Amino acid sequence: MSTSMGNFAEILIRQGVISPEQLAEAEQMAKGADMKVGDALIRLGYATGEEVVRAIAQEHGLEYVDLNEVVIPPSVVELVPESVARENAILPLAEMDGALKVIVSDPQDYDTLDKLRFILNRQVEIALAPRENILEAINRHYGQTEGESADSMLQEFTDTAIDFTETEDETGQDEEVIDESAAPIVRLVHLIVSEAVQLRASDIHIEPFEDRVRVRYRIDGVLVERDSPPRRLLGAILSRIKIMANMDIAERRRPQDGRIKLTVGNKSLDFRVSVLPTNHGQSVVMRILDKDSIKVGVRQLGMSEETYNQFTSLIRRPNGIILVTGPTGSGKTTTLYAALNELNRPDRKIITAEDPVEYYLPGVNQVEVRHSIGLDFARIIRAMLRQAPNVILVGEMRDSETAEMGIQASLTGHLVFSTLHTNDAPGAVTRMVDMGVPAYLVASSVIAVLAQRLVRVVCTKCKQPYTPSESVLKAAGIRPELAARAKFMRGKGCGNCQRSGYRGRIGIYELMLMTSKIRELAFKGASTQEIRRAAIAQGMKTLYTDGMIKAMKGITTIDEVFRVAKRTSSEG
Secondary structure, eight states, X not given: OOOTTOOHHHHHHHTTSSOHHHHHHHHHHHHHHTOOHHHHHHHXXXXXXXXXXXXXXXXXXXXXXXXXXXXXXXXXXXXXXXXXXXXXXXXXXXXXXXXXXXXESOTTOHHHHHHHHHHHTSOEEEEEOOHHHHHHHHHHHHOSBTTBOHHHHHHHHHHSOOOOOEEEOTTOOEEEOOOTTOHHHHXXXXXXXXXXXXXXXXXXXXXXXXXXXXXXXXXXXXXXEXXXXXXGXXXXXXXXXXXXXXXXXXXXXXXXXXXXXEEETTEEEEEEEEEEEEXXXXXXXXXXXXGGXXXXXXXXXXXXXXXXXXXXXXXXXXXXXXXXXXXTTXXXXXXXXXXHHHHOOTTOOEEEEESSOOSOOTTOEEEEOBGGGTBOXXXXXXXXXXXXXXXXXXXXXXXXXXXXXXXXXXXXXXXXXXXXXXXXXXXXXXXXXXXXXXXXXXXXXXXXXXXXXXXXXXXXXXXXXXXXXXXXXXXXXXXXXXXXXXXXXXXXXXXXXXXXXXXXXXXXXEEEEOOHHXXXXXXXXXXXXXXXXXXXXXXOOOHHHHHHHHHHTTSSOHXXXXXXXXXXXXXX
């Protein structure tokens, strides 16, 4: 079946998408993990799914279909039952002379092709598209999950007056009752979760108000509101989620935390569930923990070449503390896990202390903080030092005891990673001194501080060049000669990005190396502003500057950088 075009990997090398070294690394990974070479290239971030499938299509002389551009008539969609399309991850494209052309992701999956010919009783021809694009298109053409969406189910509940029920007794307390055979509620909760996963959400928020229940998904860091279930369903939805998370369904006055393991589509996901009593009922937030999201290398984090080179040399140091700072949801955990993945070799022992352990890393000893039995960060660090590790990760420097234990670990020959909640890199030094850690210890042990934020990436399918107004460029501090060379982009909105103009996120970074000048300032107890000025004078790029460079390259937009990073007087 192969043509003279050569193997798809050779095509990718000829096109300059990958190098022979990257192919060798992917082949080694594929052999070790029992996966296809194309999947390994995608997992390593060396090629996109579209680039790999385009090359496979070229190899086999087949048509490649961009599912965001093509319109499939409903009469063609109806030719393949939804269950068949979902089960085999295929989509009908066109009917011609009695034959049916279907879109598949693997041209060599002969079993599926034979099954389709048998089920449909007609000649089947194929075109190619990436599997995830096919699954998204199935949801668009057939509905969200097995013929019904969360929206259609909510309409069904609104149209019928089934009471599920949320009654009030004489004391005015809501009584939550669920019958386990109440399939509609079970289905509704599953559909809400499935829809959130399909839309790439990181959190699901279910919030009760006086007259409604609001459901929102956090997609690329921004909350998006979905259709609201009727208020009378709140008790049943809560009970269903609590049963799934092994919580006490009778407890309505105290906050509760739990975990859910679910398979959505072909993905195995963990959900961290938090229930908080509010004045209108219990509010639920479900954090979606996707194991694939932390299988990234440092190269894929989005650091500039200079920052990447500095960071990779820092994480190979034998001892010292590397701090990663930023607010909640700024990607600190992903960065730290990427660094640990880079260091995770058979000749190194890595131990982590986390609260809680969100993702499980093979080959790493992970310890969970348990305050109920007195197992806090400081106690874990004290114990882990007796385990002779090379690398230690402390989830967060919360108090002076934890910070001092981390510093002692770094001074006794260990490389220590940790996080702090500060707005920028220079602020981490003064924060540790404020916590009560002696300035001389901070100056002697910290080797670098990395501050970060996440900005949304302009959608690659609908991005188009644009020229910001003079007032915007002036507010951004971009000089006219720089603006003239820049490639500003913005998305006009398409099916690929849910009309937002953005899809996915990338980090912006501020890496402050502890030079002798900054150590001296830290030792003297200098202010954050003084340390910041010295770091910028020695070549540190601020978060804002890094963001604006990415905006000028067309990766993100000026508005996004304004949203997550503020400009300081030293950048004026």
